[in-house]
Amino acid sequence: MAVGRATVESPPVVPSPRHPVTPSPSVWRQMRKQWSAYLFLAPTMALFAVFTVLAVVYAFYLSFHEWNILEPEKPYVGLDNYARLLGDGRFGGAILNTLYYTAVSVPLTMGIGLAIALLLNAQIRARGFFRTLFYLPVVTPLVIAAIIWKWLYAGDFGLLNYYLIQLRIIDEPLLWLSDPNLAMPAVIITSVWKSVGFSMVVYLAGLQSIPEDYYDAAKVDGASAQQRLKDITIPLLSSTTLFLAVISVLGALQVFTEIFIMTNGGPLRRTTTMVYHIYQTAFENFDMGYASAMAFGMFAMMFAFTLVQLRVMRGEVEY
Amino acid sequence: MAVAESHVGETGRGRIRPFPVTRHPSPDTLSWVGKLLIYAVLVVGGVIFVAPFVWMVSGSVQNIGDIFRWPPQWIPRNPTLDNYARFFETQRIGRFFLNSAYVAIAVTFLQLLLASLAAYAFAKRQFPGRDALFLLTLGTMMIPGQVTLIPTYIILKHVPFFGGNDWLGQGGHGWLDSYWGLIVPQGASAFAIFLLRQYMRTIPNDLLDAARIDGASELRIWAQIVMPLCRPALAALGIFTFTYQWDNFYWPLVIVSSEDLRTLPLGLALFVVRNRTAWDLLMAGSVVATLPVLIVFLIFQRHFVRGIAMSGLK
Structure with a gap:
């Protein structure tokens, strides 16, 4: 040829x-x-x-x-x-709900993921086994995860209520998904369960790229385990943290599937997030023009968030 | 050839390594108390993480009366496969399953093919406009799916000659509610192109030049030299794309309207919306939908982890 x-x-x-x-x-x-x-x-x-x-x-x-x-x-x-966007209380509510979801779920997911990664990075056996365990929810389809958790949250026969009552944490069964104040936390717990494994694996990769010499040097200087964690591990993981923070926030701002399955945006629109609201506007009310304006509003927010994160964290990234 | 392959595979990729193969010695030598504590935390955490799966499987083989029993029965009293049988009867789950598999495999194949062609051009060719086109490619990653969703829906509706449309794209539903619509818009992935490009850059130019001197066409170099060398990256990316597509819910929800085209996530989600209490059938359906990705994951775990390491540690 x-x-x-x-x-x-x-x-x-x-x-x-x-x-x-x-x-x-x-x-x-x-x-x-x-x-x-x-x-x-x-x-x-x-x-x-x-x-x-x-x-x-x-x-x-x-x-x-x-x-x-x-x-x-x-x-x-x-x-x-x-202009309508600026005065739209429903869209404002959706933004607040999305921010609530993002502000709670992202730090929780990353924090727990880091904690598990640190534990798995210690000299222990069966780390591969544990890594697989914690990663299983990540490969589970999101729709399925939402369905399982919806069942776990069920009011009068849900597994979660049963064990919470057994442990004497609550007296009465909680109506997780139909209580306006509990619905969003319930969705957040599901999301954290679903995505902790991803943070864990990324942090594990980050931990393994830290040169051993740093720890040896610190030990020679008499640094305690806590000091080494605070002054070596965490700072040297900052580029991993930045990467995770950016993509986790972008993902969280677009949460949809859990909401669709578990709460349908309710109760009292308390779990209506931006994407869910755009979906309803575009494909249930067929208001395509307004939905497009919302999508651009959301785009602007995501862009701003990413810029702020890069700006704030750039100063802290050490290498 | 073999020499080049081992070069690319081991040293050329620098940071990208299949990670826990090399055990990283821990900063501390732990006391046995510390170790015990770590195991305790991991075991408790692991149980909490796995419990929902066990509960799903357990529920899928119990009849509806046993499912609602209080206290909960982890071990089924009268295990039965009845739920599965009924779910397969009432829902066209076999069809949904095949739809999911077909779409996920087709998108994966298309993405790998188009991305590897594009990545080769970006990584190993010199041509006017390359940098601009690459920047455009990276730029598409910035655009959230929400912005392009509505226009894509409208564009698909007006694809000419399909779904009863005339040549101007009027009159029918175009690619909406069709396999074309489910597959084609997802065919190009900037992420895949970027990943493969990074990987291909590590292939020595001498190797390609030698083939060019021997008279090989670019297509042949791509197919017979570059692609075999990229096998690890292609495997990681392929598995990633497949599981992502298997999970895809939003896009089918928006464009599929006929039952024949429902994918598994869509079929199950609409089942939840309509039958709020049929937990016995739902759990059976959930197991069926989870099993394929779980099996793929357990077999190809190494590639999953490598894929994350590749994307996360640029």
Whole structure:
């Protein structure tokens, strides 16, 4: 195949792609010579062009229009959707619920994950076995995890209530998912159970990249185990922590499946999160324009969160 | 060839290693009290983590009367497979199962194919516009699915010549409620491209140049040199993508409307919504839906862990 083209292409011959602003003849020659590279990229770029670039532009267009998908007209409404967003108590409530969920579930998941990773990193037997145990919920489909926990939370016959009563922590069965104040904590517990294993594995990988010499040196200097944890382990894990924090927060801000299965956003909309609210607006009320505006609002929040995290933590990352 | 492979596999990848193979000696030599304490915490934690699974399996083989018994029966009194039989009868779970498998396998295959082609171009080719296209690829990772969801739904609705649409994409439902719609929009993954590109960069250029001198086409170099060398990365990525897709719920929920196309998570979720108390059938269905990923995980554990190490320790 293509024997004629099979010349050696050593990289330094290639003109730097940064310089030419207007395509010069040499760029064209280069493009023709490397035609197959574009072919390799074509299917991927076609999909990105349609389902990301075009989609984002279209979403932006929609957010300035009012459109019920069942009707052909899409009247232009300017910034109305965004203005409506600012005064929408329901969306505000959804934001607060999402922040509550994120603020509690992410630190819990990462903290417990770190604790287990530290325990597993000690000189113990069967660490592979324990690692597998704690990782099992991660590979369980989220829908199934939500179904199992919904059952565990059941009011009068739920397993959780039974053991809490046995341990004399509560006297009466709690109506976990139908109590406005308990529903979100219940969802959070499920999410933590589901994702602790992921934090654990990432932290384990981080722990194993810390050079042993640091600990030896600290021991020579007489540092206690707590000091070593506080002054060596935790700081040297900061890049792992940053990575986990960013992706966990992004994931938590988009929580949906647990809510859909366990609470349907209730009781009293107390577990209606942003994504659930957008889902309802778009696919139950068919208010596509307004839902698109919400999606951009959410995008802005996620972007801001990530920037803040990077800014705050960059100073702390040690290597 | 063999030399190059071992080079790439062991030293070339630097930090990416299948991790607990090398035991990292702990900072402390623990007293036996400390060790006992660690085991105690791990065992209690492990029991709490596994209990929900045991309860699910236990519930799936009890009849509805025993399930609601108080105190709870962990060991079934009258174990029965009746729930499974009934669930398979009332729900078209066999169909859901095949749908899930078909979509997950197709998306995995498509992603690995397209991503490895693109990653090869990004990692090992010099061509005008490469950096810009790579930046665009990374940029797509910034866009949350929520933003593109509604437009993607509308775009799929207007795919011409499908689902009763004319050439302008009007009149029918296009790729909505079809396997096409479930599979194609997920075919390109920036994450997969990035991961494979990082991996491919460690392949020595001499190897590829030698093949070029011998007259091999780029396609052939990709297929016969690059792909075999990337096997560990492809395996890790493939397993990752498969379990992710097996778990996928939001997208099928949005675009599937006919029962024939429901995937397992969607089928079970809609079953919960409609039959709030049929816990006996639900537990049987949950076991059926969990088993495949659990088996895949237990067999390929090493790759899972490596996949996380690859993505987490860039």
